Amino acid sequence: MTVPTTGTADYSEKIPNNVNLHEDRRLQRALESWQPNFLHWWQTMGPTLPTQDVYLRTAINVGRDGWAQFGHVAMPEYRWGIFLAERDPGRKVGFGEHKGEPVWDKVPGEYRAELQRLIVIQGDTEPASVEQQRNLGATAPSLYDLRNLFQVNVEEGRHLWAMVYLLHAYFGREGREEAEELLHRNSGSLDSPRILGAFNEETPDWLSFFMFTYFTDRDGKYQLGTLKESAFDPLSRTCEFMLKEEAHHMMVGTTGVDRVVQRTVEVMREHDTDEVAGLGAIPLPVIQKYLNFHYSVSLDLFGGETSTNVANYYTAGLKGRWMEDRRQDDHQLTSDSIMVDSLSQDATTGEQSIGQTEVSALVGLNTDLRREYIADCQGGVKRWNRILEEGGVRQRLKLPHVAFNRRVGAFAGIEATPDGEQLSVAEWQRRQGEWLPTDVDKTYVRSLMQPVHQRGKIAAWIAPPRNGINGKPFDYDYVHLA
Numbered sequence: 001m002t003v004p005t006t007g008t009a010d011y012s013e014k015i016p017n018n019v020n021l022h023e024d025r026r027l028q029r030a031l032e033s034w035q036p037n038f039l040h041w042w043q044t045m046g047p048t049l050p051t052q053d054v055y056l057r058t059a060i061n062v063g064r065d066g067w068a069q070f071g072h073v074a075m076p077e078y079r080w081g082i083f084l085a086e087r088d089p090g091r092k093v094g095f096g097e098h099k100g101e102p103v104w105d106k107v108p109g110e111y112r113a114e115l116q117r118l119i120v121i122q123g124d125t126e127p128a129s130v131e132q133q134r135n136l137g138a139t140a141p142s143l144y145d146l147r148n149l150f151q152v153n154v155e156e157g158r159h160l161w162a163m164v165y166l167l168h169a170y171f172g173r174e175g176r177e178e179a180e181e182l183l184h185r186n187s188g189s190l191d192s193p194r195i196l197g198a199f200n201e202e203t204p205d206w207l208s209f210f211m212f213t214y215f216t217d218r219d220g221k222y223q224l225g226t227l228k229e230s231a232f233d234p235l236s237r238t239c240e241f242m243l244k245e246e247a248h249h250m251m252v253g254t255t256g257v258d259r260v261v262q263r264t265v266e267v268m269r270e271h272d273t274d275e276v277a278g279l280g281a282i283p284l285p286v287i288q289k290y291l292n293f294h295y296s297v298s299l300d301l302f303g304g305e306t307s308t309n310v311a312n313y314y315t316a317g318l319k320g321r322w323m324e325d326r327r328q329d330d331h332q333l334t335s336d337s338i339m340v341d342s343l344s345q346d347a348t349t350g351e352q353s354i355g356q357t358e359v360s361a362l363v364g365l366n367t368d369l370r371r372e373y374i375a376d377c378q379g380g381v382k383r384w385n386r387i388l389e390e391g392g393v394r395q396r397l398k399l400p401h402v403a404f405n406r407r408v409g410a411f412a413g414i415e416a417t418p419d420g421e422q423l424s425v426a427e428w429q430r431r432q433g434e435w436l437p438t439d440v441d442k443t444y445v446r447s448l449m450q451p452v453h454q455r456g457k458i459a460a461w462i463a464p465p466r467n468g469i470n471g472k473p474f475d476y477d478y479v480h481l482a
């Protein structure tokens, strides 16, 4: 079994790690035999644009200072490693029926299946996103953006390693089989798709990529935040370190949308018109439709408004709440309740309406997490609206209603407008193009996606970033193409 970690990674090893992998030969051999399969997956399902090297960040230490180093790296030689945040020897379970007991270094038999399921679902999303983004390099708006795409990709690859390590180290043969499956399922595959809906959608253009890294990666932030609370200490420590890397992915999404909005505002002002489609910028209504799509499919990732699964996870100590230790309650929630979004049916007319209902707090935990996420998403919209305001433009962006375009949970069976008005299926079919990207919108956005691979240059539909990476200027040679 594995032993306590030190902060620094051992880079002399085939698989860099801070878990003393060399002391567990069986585990090391098992992971070393998974490694070529991972590399094969990266070569066949990873980024398609040929490159010589990319200016990448590689994790070298899990401590507070200087945890990463930057340098030009040939991507297939990137050192994907296994890093767990440092152990807190006195850590206690923070919630649920085991609250106050020491955390677990091994998987308790009674929770094995649930823990494995959570780890597999988390692990499945990581390679999925790399698959979804694999062709974007060919249309990157600048070398800076290209480098950020690849940084996100290699780190999602490392997050897959993080989950595969847990499966191999703690879940025996079944864990090893699941680790293989993580490479066999593919985003969008008809025969063996990825587990969660949003990870089977395409990311065909850079506006989608920025929306995905803003909205969908942010689900990752919140889910990892709840798994970081887990009583299963190796999962907690793994997620803690993943969250550190995740911050860059959020930055890519937030500033990416900033820059698209900024450029649109500039073109609107320059030409004194809202009709920027013919002028090489992305019209605000199209940005709003992309936002509507990515936000609503990301809301689905939180599961149903009520879920006995999540209640069981919490009670068992497997998955906590966002910022569990800041919550002012008993951290067991057995006698608490929560209002959740729901569909209620009128007893006499049978008509369904969007409303709220009171349920036990445990069963409503997906809603609790989704609400934390929604509040965070408001932050992005506020920031983009500030750019519109400062640019003297009167239009504003907004988050659609929670019932809009939902395929999981209470509103899966109905259709609603972004303002939350219910619609018949026929009316939804007729009008959805007002709110979700149409083929015409997508074709237009794709037509703008002409690659700009020259150093210091940028496409016309997006503003340059305010800062480069790691103190380097925007016109740095972030990527050398093959």
Ligand code: BYC
Residues within 6 Å of the ligand: 118, 119, 121, 122, 125, 126, 129, 156, 195, 196, 197, 198, 216, 217, 218, 219, 220, 221, 223, 224, 300, 301, 302, 303, 304, 305, 306, 307, 308, 309, 310, 319, 366, 408
């Ligand atoms: N699509 O009881 P319910 C990231 C299934 S993103 C398809 O409400 P629960 C990243 C569900 O499995 C973060 N199916 O669900 C981002 C269940 O199936 P069974 C990923 C769905 O369990 C960007 C049934 O519906 N991590 O890291 O309470 C780039 C009933 O649902 C979906 C995690 O998600 C869906 N969207 O909650 C890279 C954390 N939603 O049991 C990476 C781990 C639900 O009836 N996962 N179903 O067959 C979990 O915590 C929970 O499993 C979920 C679902 C929150 C996903």
